[in-house]
Amino acid sequence: MKRNLPENTLSCPAGHEESRTTITRRNLLKLSLAGVGAAALGRSFSAMGADAPGADLHVASMFDLTGNLNIYGVQLMNASKYAIDAINKGGGVMGRKVVLHAYDTQSKIELYSRYAQEIGADDRISAVVGCITGASREAARPVLSRYGKILFFPMIDEGGECDKFTFMQGSDCVQQEAPLINWAVKNAGKTIYVVAADYVYGHVATAWTQSLVAKAGGTIAGIEYIPLEVSDFGSTIRKIQAAGPAVVMSNLVGNNHIAFYRQFAAAGLNKSIRIISPTFGLGNEQTVLTPQEASGIIVAYSYFESLATPENKTFLDGFKTLYPNAGPIPDGPVQVWNGWNQWRLAVEQAKTTNTAQVVAALESGKAYVGPSGKVSTDGQSHRNVQDIHLARVSSQGSYEIIESLPQVAPSREIVGAGTIDLIGKDKAAHKMVNPKV
CATH class of the missing domain: 3.40.50.2300 (Response regulator)
Known part of the structure; x- marks a missing residue:
């Protein structure tokens, strides 16, 4: 009824x-x-x-x-x-x-x-x-x-x-990750370690990361998939320290994964390794973390309040x-x-x-x-x-747009599975x- x-x-x-x-x-x-x-x-x-x-x-x-x-x-x-x-x-x-x-x-x-x-x-x-x-x-x-x-x-x-x-x-992954990876390879370094949520988005986004890093002339230093319920990243931090990448690509999501950024900063890695992410900020993570924990993270979206x-x-x-x-x-x-x-x-x-x-x-x-x-x-x-903007978290916890790309076309490709044409x-x-x- x-x-x-x-x-x-x-x-x-x-x-x-x-x-x-x-x-x-x-x-x-x-x-x-x-x-x-x-x-x-x-x-x-x-x-x-x-x-x-x-x-x-x-x-x-x-x-x-x-x-x-x-x-x-x-x-x-x-x-x-x-x-x-x-x-x-x-x-x-x-x-x-x-x-x-x-x-x-x-x-x-x-x-x-x-x-x-x-x-x-x-x-x-x-x-x-x-x-x-x-x-x-x-x-x-x-x-x-x-x-x-x-x-x-x-x-x-x-x-x-x-x-x-x-x-x-x-x-989509190409609209976000391609600008992020191109920026990172040019401005931070060519070795990239990937941490990703262990579900469909994390795995597929990471497949795109691998493809786009290779296209940009970079190398993958390591990949780790993290279950959504995990909030202790001690072993992940140790693996990143051992790998020594220039950049971490974070494909993490959800409440529990906010802890990664806090623990990354507590280990002092944010002073030497740049984080780029197509997911950070979707839940306003920058307001949950302290400015010191979030400062310097680079994200890419079509919208920021400062537009x-x-x-x-x-x-x-x-x-x-x-x-x-x-x-x-x-x-x-x-x-x-x-x-x-x-x-x-x-x-x-x-x-x-x-x-x-x-x-x-x-x-x-x-x-x-x-x-x-x-x-x-x-x-x-x-x-x-749509337009895509790259932005950096400032020391005050706000976003500073550092690059804007007008009218970026989406991908018609399904990674590893060809293309689609709905018309x-x-x-x-x-x-x-x-x-x-």
Whole structure:
């Protein structure tokens, strides 16, 4: 039995999950329809009520507001609520109010698949901005795709997504790691030691690291994969000391891995070895660490708060009015904002929420100018062309932009597994291609 949810409220408080598992004849029919093909469902949305004249438009977000990954999830959900609120204040989409269904996935993979099933079975919801890790995305994506729902994934990622209904907002490994590695080889040294989270992103990002280091003329001094629950890096620090690299590439993530930077500095290694990272700062790690522990770390993202543009000023003023205690805004929340606004423009261009037509509008590459600058979808990869900035953590714990690269194209390659073309040979694909590492 489905509940009508008020705008911008959490749809499943902890401890009330059982109320969401009621099986009705109607839900069983919906589950059977999931097998008839996502494309057919995408074409049928208008008949199912999502495009009823004058009706509210319903969308959803799934983020971890509790658990190990809430250092990312809270800000991402704040940005989702803020984006929908701003869209509504600006007149909505096609003059219609947008209603956000917000789900707390509690850092539990099983909740991503459960809530994706519920979202999929809700005829009203046409698009989702959500998920944090590759594992959570891959728990939700196949379910949402079967139901013909568009998913915008706002975080950096490892690549391999080949799904007509999925759009990757965050920078990919090539957009981030190539500038970082090129900078490091030129300015710090050619020997690089890699520490990475022991899950899909860490392994695939490290495969890209190895390829890009070789291309830049550097060498890999060592590689170590760290389980997400590990917070004692004593043995890792000793291995780095023994290897003596000029640079450490950190592909670490999550609450526990913040300890690496603290222990690295405590051992005095930050005085002689430079850290570069495509993940540091996504959870505002620079505010958890002392300036002495974080100072000098080099990162690469499409967004930093210091970007001096009218669009960024407007974004920051509104966000900090709504969430005055939220702290610094990293890249992910801005990608959430971009995702909702790219969806808004695509719906208005298509004049419908019909999945196939909105996907075609997104693939046309219409640009949106937001807090991070101009972004547009590359139709073949379903990834954004966007500006990339390299920045250094200062001795005050803030970011200093040291280099900016305009309109960096994403990769259409899946490491070790060829290329994708979602407007050509893969235009009917709804799959994940496992990169070969």
